[in-house]
Amino acid sequence: MTPLFGRRARLRWLHLILGGALLMPYFLAALVLVGSLRPDAALFMSLPHQLVAFVCALPMAAVTALFPPARPLSVAAARALCGLPAGRQLADGPARTRQARVRTAAWYTTHLALGGIVSAATLSLPPLALSLMALPFSEAVRDFPVVAPPEGLDRSWLLALSPFAGIAVLLAVAACAALAGALLAGRAPVLLGPTPEDRLAAAERRAADLAARNRLARELHDSVGHALSAVTLQAGAARRVLDSDPEFVREALAAIEETTRRTVGELDSVLGLLRSDEEHGTAGTTGPALDALDGLLKHCGVPVSLTVRGEPGTVPATVSREAYRIVQEGLSNALRHGGPGVAVELRITVRATDVEIVMDNPLPERPAAVRPGGGRGLRGVAERAVLLGGRAEAGPHDGAWRLAARLPLRTDGQEKK
Incomplete structure (x- = not known):
């Protein structure tokens, strides 16, 4: 029944x-x-x-x-x-x-x-x-x-x-x-x-959500990950020479302080972006750009030789922010694999149609240990470049490790701003 x-x-x-x-x-x-x-x-x-x-x-x-x-x-x-x-x-x-x-x-x-x-x-x-x-x-x-x-x-x-x-x-x-x-x-x-249209709309919403999550993950990885790498290595170096070189210790502590202060500001910016996306459904981008490179290079934990050709101030805001993050990730890799003393050569070339970033640093004496879940930074660099219609590659080149990225200044239908 x-x-x-x-x-x-x-x-x-x-x-x-x-x-x-x-x-x-x-x-x-x-x-x-x-x-x-x-x-x-x-x-x-x-x-x-x-x-x-x-x-x-x-x-x-x-x-x-x-x-x-x-x-x-x-x-x-x-x-x-x-x-x-x-x-x-x-x-x-x-x-x-x-x-x-x-x-x-x-x-x-x-x-x-x-x-x-x-x-x-x-x-x-x-x-x-x-x-x-x-x-x-x-x-x-x-x-x-x-x-x-x-x-x-x-x-x-x-x-x-x-x-x-x-x-x-x-x-x-x-x-x-x-x-x-x-x-x-x-x-x-x-x-x-x-209906098929409903399924397509749902797939587009899922793709948009996934893209937003990946974007936020890249922002957190590049900003917080760089800061933690720099602070960890500088603190370790300062501990080793605490008794013999007080001046180096003071400089390391000042760099740690400045790095953490800058990273807290970047973290607030990323969290503000997350709240904006949740409340308004927007996909805006915020954060430091190429005009903030001086502060990054000064306290990044490695000596950097910077060469700039062209006018970075003419780079559109979106491209400038992505370029900053690519440089930040390159410095993190150099610091993580080469240590505080490794020298980095950074060349930024701004042309009429694109901006090129090339970073060279010596290869480490021993291959870097493979970390569980490692490699996200370089994948993030490639994703940033592809999303702007450009390309990025990293690997050994003429006895050094080279990270190179080319980002177009304009995409179809987009004006410089």
């Missing part, structure tokens, strides 16, 4: 009765329309007129379901009451495309049509079933024309079988509701499920 009277069957039955209730305004409007075309005193009691009104009400319901808000309401009701098949999902949000609206209208019309039939059966047949079950025990019930046994037949057999006939009527109503509910549940993923 669970398929007929279990919790899922009861919820689907309720869902169908809700559809019958939603059908009533359309049905009454259609009934008045039919009555205006064929005046008849027995209009509301005439079964043919009611069937015509029922048929006319369905197109009216379909038209109202074409409006975008109809889909979220239908989806909410279906999720709560339909008992959908496992693993089948429904669409979220209003119907924006023509295909989604047509599907929603088909679902809504089917729901109301089946709901009207099941509601009518639920209201009319149970009283008949109860009368049939009471027929052998009540003389008053036998006088009802609907359930009175026909003349000329063996009334005793009819009276004996009438309770079973009543039970059969109740089971038929429950079976009708269960079948209609199962039909609706089976069609829900097709008619209320995501």
